[in-house]
Every structure is written in C-alpha cells, then in structure tokens.
Amino acid sequence: MRSTTQQPSSNLLVLFGLAAKRACWLQVFWKLRRIKALSYYLPPLQRIPATVTGLASPSWMKARPVKKKHKNTKDGTTKTDILQFLALHHVYATRTITTTDGYVMLTRTDDDTDKILLKDITRQLKTKGFEPHIPPEMKAKRSIIMPRLDDFIYQNTKEEIREELVHNNN
Structure with missing residues (x-):
C-alpha cells in the first residue's frame, strides 16, 4: 500500500533560520543558476530570490x-x-x-x-x-501638498508651529 504523505519537491526549498540559508546556499544557487536576477555584487544571503525560499520580506522585492x-x-x-x-x-x-x-x-x-x-x-x-x-x-x-497654509503660518509664531509639529509627530 502506498503512503499518502508526499515528499517535498526537489525544486521547492523550505528553509528556516539564518543557518539553514547559509547551509543550503550552494544548493539553491545551482538550482537557480539560470535565473538572471542573481546579482554578483550582493552578499550571498541576499541573492536567494524570495519566491524560492519564502523567507524574504516584501521589502526585498x-x-x-x-x-x-x-x-x-x-x-x-x-x-x-x-x-x-x-x-x-x-x-x-x-x-x-x-x-x-x-x-x-x-x-x-x-x-x-x-x-x-x-x-x-x-x-x-x-x-x-x-x-x-x-x-x-x-x-x-x-511631495506633500497643503492648501491654505498661509493663514496658519501668519497667525502663529515659529515656536507654536514647532510645538504643534512635535506634538503631532510623537
């Protein structure tokens, strides 16, 4: 009787943690050597495409x-x-x-x-x-566009404007 559990595909790598990324770097590189997106000047951990490992943050992309x-x-x-x-x-x-x-x-x-x-x-x-x-x-x-700003600037001093900016941005 055949087992119902499936083995992971050899094309898909599921890695967890920094050590796993480093250990499997060569394996990932050889599987993806045809992808032109690998840049030679980036550190090795940043060359792994996010779509393969599923670990990279969206900011990498x-x-x-x-x-x-x-x-x-x-x-x-x-x-x-x-x-x-x-x-x-x-x-x-x-x-x-x-x-x-x-x-x-x-x-x-x-x-x-x-x-x-x-x-x-x-x-x-x-x-x-x-x-x-x-x-x-x-x-x-x-760019930030703020209409009718002149009235506010003319009615308040520099200190009042600075206090309001600090108060609203903290």
Missing part, C-alpha cells in the same frame, strides 16, 4: 529607481565603478539599466534610495563624475 547621469555609459568600467562605490556604502542595487546619458539604478528599499541621496554620498558621487537624480514619479510620491 521593491524596486526604487534612482537615475545617475554620466557622460560615457558605453564603457563598462564606469558601471563597475558605480556598483563598487554603492557596495562600499551598503547600498544594494537590484538592477542597473544603461541609458544613453547615464544609468538607472533600481534599489532594494527606500532606505537604500535615501542613502544615495545623502549629502556625503552625493558629494562623493559628483567627484567621481556621477550625479544622482530622483525620477519625477518618486518626487511626486514624496
């Missing part, structure tokens, strides 16, 4: 575009330079798209995008010849 203008995009060294620079600052780009006048970097989370736009990193990028730009769609999503 988000893509946040940041445009970087550069004069010479045909040269491969500039692409590796920017990827090395971002990796040094712990900014992980999930995809790099080469355009005629620069690169479009898709980052993993909003925090990675914010790191790129910090003053120190922006200044260092400018010395290397790169200039980060936020796409208009992301600028629009991060």
Whole structure:
C-alpha cells in the first residue's frame, strides 16, 4: 500500500533560520543558476530570490529607481565603478539599466534610495563624475501638498508651529 504523505519537491526549498540559508546556499544557487536576477555584487544571503525560499520580506522585492547621469555609459568600467562605490556604502542595487546619458539604478528599499541621496554620498558621487537624480514619479510620491497654509503660518509664531509639529509627530 502506498503512503499518502508526499515528499517535498526537489525544486521547492523550505528553509528556516539564518543557518539553514547559509547551509543550503550552494544548493539553491545551482538550482537557480539560470535565473538572471542573481546579482554578483550582493552578499550571498541576499541573492536567494524570495519566491524560492519564502523567507524574504516584501521589502526585498521593491524596486526604487534612482537615475545617475554620466557622460560615457558605453564603457563598462564606469558601471563597475558605480556598483563598487554603492557596495562600499551598503547600498544594494537590484538592477542597473544603461541609458544613453547615464544609468538607472533600481534599489532594494527606500532606505537604500535615501542613502544615495545623502549629502556625503552625493558629494562623493559628483567627484567621481556621477550625479544622482530622483525620477519625477518618486518626487511626486514624496511631495506633500497643503492648501491654505498661509493663514496658519501668519497667525502663529515659529515656536507654536514647532510645538504643534512635535506634538503631532510623537
């Protein structure tokens, strides 16, 4: 008589915990070697696609575009330079798209995008010849439009406005 319990499929891995991820990394890599989404510059634990392990948070799958203008995009060294620079600052780009006048970097989370736009990193990028730009769609999503604000500003002092902001945001 045949058992009713089914063995797990060899294509599906169910892993729990950090040690299990590390132990099965080679097995996962060899099974998924044809997937082009594996980036060579990410740490090994972040290369495992979330759809396979089922363990990654949804924030791993988000893509946040940041445009970087550069004069010479045909040269491969500039692409590796920017990827090395971002990796040094712990900014992980999930995809790099080469355009005629620069690169479009898709980052993993909003925090990675914010790191790129910090003053120190922006200044260092400018010395290397790169200039980060936020796409208009992301600028629009991060903008706050407040109508009839003039009356409130003119009627209250700076201290009252600051107290109200602190009170409402804590």
